[in-house]
Amino acid sequence: MKTLICYFSGTGNTKKVVDKYAQQFEENGWEIDLQNIEKEMTFDCSDYDSIGIAYPVHAFNAPSIVVDFCKKLPKLQEKKQLYIIKTSGEPLKINNISSTKIKRILKRKNYVLQNEYHYVMPYNMIFRHSNAMAYKMWNTAERLIPIDCKEIIDKKETKLSYFPLSTPISWVMRIEHWGGRFNGKKYKVNEKCVHCQKCVRDCPTHNITIDEEGNFHFGNNCLMCMRCSFMCPVDAFKIGWFNSWKVNGKYVFDDPDNTEQKSHKNFCKHSYKKYFKKSEEKISKNAEKSNTENKKDVKI
Ligand SMILES: Cc1cc2nc3c(=O)[nH]c(=O)nc-3n(C[C@H](O)[C@H](O)[C@H](O)COP(=O)(O)O)c2cc1C
Structure with a gap:
């Protein structure tokens, strides 16, 4: 069997999750290809058993680059299995609605949604999670992915539930798609800049240019993915109206140091607790099931 994952990742969280999926598919004997949505499409969807x-x-919502990519995907002659993987900074149930638009687009093209999974990963905007929290999030995702990947392989349908009010809220919030473009023009780089031009090279829409005098120019195509300001090695960015929500610097995912100060320890406390509890339940239920199956195999 052969699968293709088409992904977008602003600051690496989604890519980290996708790489773990790729490893799991391979371990289960599936062939896997990865298509970065930022780049030109190099694969033909009809060559794959699932997308x-x-x-x-x-x-x-899904970022505009993902919506546009789905619009460009070819209509298939026959129905094909579709799965959606997403990451977000907080586990609020309202995030479950985010795929509505792409699901509608893809359904018309014969991509049939079978599984959707949502992993909580550290914020790349709004505030910085502690490294201990980043560790906990990744440690949870890392143990969920093998189980979820097996569900995709076994064609065990899994969908995310949402409450009806989510629909109008997410519809209104699509303002981010053009609001981001507008805000992107307000980005500034301060005197800390060392002119490494990492931001220019890495911008997914090539929205940042530097003129001969070394002045930065920001075009109309900002996706608000935060790659430029998050990855800036000297934290030289000002991100327009949302500057107080800026997060700079990669997370450390392998440091479970719980003594670290958590400045937002009460933010969505119950939602995170529920997410981790539900995840642990799924992980232990799966471990019990595998133990029983192993025992049966030994008896045979
Ligand atoms: C413009 C913007 C909007 C975001 N909106 C949400 C949101 O509605 N809900 C949420 O939980 N996280 C939100 N986040 C956080 C990201 O979804 C989260 O950090 C994600 O894991 C980043 O993945 P990436 O590194 O692959 O880009 C937002 C981030 C950005 C930059």
């Missing part, structure tokens, strides 16, 4: 779409939630 995955992976993205970070932006304002309770």
Whole structure:
């Protein structure tokens, strides 16, 4: 069997999850190809048994680059299995609605949604999670992915539930798609800049240019993915109206140091607790099931 995951990742969280999926598919004997949505499409969907779409939630929606990519995907002659993988900074149920638009587009083209999974990963905007929290999030996702990947392989349908009010909220929040473009023009780089031009090279829409005098120019195509300001090695960015929500610097995912100060320890406390509890339940239920199956195999 052969699968293709088409992904977008602003600052690496979604890519981290996608890489773990790729490893799991391979371990289960599946062939897997990865298509970065930012780049030109190099694969033909009709060559695959199933297609995955992976993205970070932006304002309770899929980023515009993902929506545009889905619009460009070819209509298939026959129905094909579709799975969606997404990451977001908080586990609020309203994030479950984020795939509505792409699901509608893809359904018309014969991509039939069978599984959708949502992993909580550290915020790349709004505030910085502690490294201990980043560790906990990744440690949870890392143990869920093998189980979820097996569900995709076994064609065990899994969908995310949402409450009806999510629909109008997510619809209104799609304002982010053009609001981001407008805000992107307000980005500034301060005197800390060392002119490494990492931001220019890495911008997914080539929206940043530097003129001969070394002045930065920001075009109309900002996706608000935060790659430029998050990855800036000297934290030289000002991100327009949302500057107080800026997060700079990669997370450390392998440091479970719980003594670290958590400045937002009460933010969505119950939602995170529920997410981790539900995840642990799924992980232990799966471990019990495998133990029983192993025992049966030994008896045979
Ligand atoms: C513009 C923007 C909007 C976001 N909106 C949401 C949101 O609505 N809900 C949420 O939980 N996280 C939100 N986040 C956080 C990201 O979804 C989260 O950090 C994600 O894991 C980033 O993935 P990436 O590194 O692959 O880009 C937002 C981030 C950005 C930059």
